[in-house]
Amino acid sequence: MMPGNWAEPGNPTPYELRMTIQTCKRFWYANKAALEHPDCDHEITEYNIKVLEKLYIHLMSYLEE
Numbered sequence: 683m684m685p686g687n688w689a690e691p692g693n694p695t696p697y698e699l700r701m702t703i704q705t706c707k708r709f710w711y712a713n714k715a716a717l718e719h720p721d722c723d724h725e726i727t728e729y730n731i732k733v734l735e736k737l738y739i740h741l742m743s744y745l746e747e
Contacts (some may be wrong), residue, residue: 685737694744703741710734 688694694702697747713730716722 699741699744703738706734706738706741708736 683705685691685694685702688698688702710731713727713734716727717724729747
């Protein structure tokens, strides 16, 4: 689940937030693992990792509210 899948944009339920954080983590780990693959485009994969890290930080801010 990603933010675009939330029933109410900008106001996730606890379940939506938890699932989105887990999805973000899975994508992050998958991209980190992809860096080890010889056919990996490192520039794009590193960009994806940075975007996922920013998203994770943003999602964690919902927990503080």
